[in-house]
Amino acid sequence: MSQAVPSAQRTSLAVPTQVALAGVFAALIAVCSMLPPIPVGGFGVPITLQTFAVMLTGLILGARLGFLSVLLYLVVGLAGLPVFSGFNAGIGVLAGPSAGYLLAFPLAAGLAGALSTVVLRRGQAAAARGAGRMGFGWWALVWLCAMVASFVFIHPMGIAGMMLALDLDLATALGADMVFWPGDVVKNVLATAVAATVIRAFPALALRRF
Amino acid sequence: MNLLDHRPGTSPVHRAPLGVKYAVLLVLTVVLVAWRQPVVVGAVLAGVFGLYLLARLPGEFLAPWRRGWPLLAFAGVARFASGVFGPVPLSPLDALGPALVVMAAVFGALAAARLLVITTPGTELLDGLAHFFGAFRRFGVNPEAAALAVNVMLRTIPWVGAAVRAHAEALASRGLRRGPVRLMGPVLVATVGHARATGEALAARGLPAAPEPKHPGPDYTRGA
Incomplete structure (x- = not known):
């Protein structure tokens, strides 16, 4: 990525690739929801990787495809396939404590994708002019995009739910x-670090139009 | 589809059309959320148990409790705390009632949803989903592409699980600690690679089928 990316090169992915990416990332969210919670930190508060996977989907796929992929996960779970955490399935979860969080996930992925698209464009343009690689500061901004999406959608909707x-x-x-x-x-730090790895391996993913 | 524990049968619940099942489930869930009277919640719970009896699966009624008790316990404790420390403080005894009603309501919704899942074959759920996507065609949804994405998702769940295990073992064999970034970074690179390969395989098979053009032009492939 030593060249500046002209905007004309920003093209939508082919439809079969979009379908595959949306399906595969929805599967990733399902697996991360089913993995046993990992104890983190001194208090041993168990965290599930579910929101990690949701944010990662937004950061890697961008606003439109990220939103659609998380929406796919949600619709498949509400239809009754056991992809939610705790092997709960179906419309019944909407009466439970996690309803607001689940409904917020697609919106949060979409917002994280939209904001990070802007940051990645600027960051890659700056990297092309200078060092050749996006520096730590740019990735800190990507992390901030994920945090904004968490606090605009996931937490308010989770509380309301x-x-x-x-x-x-x-x-x-x-x-x-x-x-x-x-x-x-x-x-969100984990999601940003992993997104950085993936975007270095597949730079074309950062060329999305939102 | 071995994730689904389907209990086959021939009862009226098993034979009901999927649309009716979803409609009943939706109504029950809305009632349980919107109408938190102990009498109403009790009646709905009794109704759900009646449906389990009708499906000849009364032993399955308590399964959501066995699997989902942490969620239900959280619901009860939160409602209890809200009653005791909330804006209108109640005595712990008075707060117990609303907490139990909330737990019963959440349990009822989970039990009703599970009855739909265990009395419907997975293939029928998927067909229903494809049918559901068709209703959004006028909003620009490509139902074929959406149904295909569902299939890609379900086929990829075991693949991602295997990738996580394989990379965890690779880290262990090199004597490295299994940090989340060290594990999920390579897993995600492999996953995106898998998605690209899947996309190429779909494209090679002409999937998803292009939507029917509104005004088909002349068909040059046919002989004159």
Whole structure:
């Protein structure tokens, strides 16, 4: 990637490739939801890799395809195939505490994809002018894109979902949601680091039009 | 499709059209979320148990509790805490009731959803999904492409699981600690590679079929 990427080269992927990428990333989210939770940090708070996979999908595939891929995961799970965490399946999860989080996932992936597309374009243009490779600062901005998407969609909708489904007051729902904040920061760092690896291996993925 | 534990049968619940099953499930779920009276929740729970009896699967009724008890326990504890420490503080005894009602409602919704899954073959669920995508054709959804993506997803789940295991073993054999980035970085590179290969394989087979053109032009492939 030593050349600046002219905007004319930004082309949509072929339809079969889009279908394959959407399906494969939906499968990745399903696997990450089913993997046993990993204890992290001194408190041993178990985190699942589900939101990691959702954010990663947005960062790698961009807004449109990332949104569609996570939506595919959600629709397949609501239809009754056992792809949600804890092997729950079907419309019944919409009455449970995770409903708001699940419905927020496609929107969060879309927003993370849209913001990171802008950052990746600027970063690659700067890299082409200078060092040849996107520096740490650019990847920190990509991480920020994921954090913004978390706090615009996942946490507010998760809190609203818990208030509605469990009949909680705002303070309790906020407290229950805040348990996930440290894990969320860590997971978005992981997602950014892995996205950096993938985009170095497949630079064409960063050429998307949102 | 061995992920699904389908319990075959010939009861009216098994034989009901899939659309009816989804409609009943949706109504039950909405009632359980919107109408949190103990009487209503109790009646819906009894109704769901009645459907399990009708399906001749009464032993399966408690399965969502066995699998999903952490979720249900979380729901109960959160509602209890909200009752005791919330804006209108209740005594712990008074807060117990709403907590149990919430747990019963979440359980009822999970049990109803599971009844649909265990009384419907996986292939029928997939056909229903393809049919569902067709309803969004006018909004620019390509139903064939969406159904194909579902199939790619379901076929790829075992592949991703195997890739995670293989890379974890590769790290272990080199004596490295299994950090999340060290594991998921190579897994994701392999996964994107797999997706590209899948995309090429689909393209080689002419999939997904191009949508029918609205105004077909003259067919030059046919002889004059």
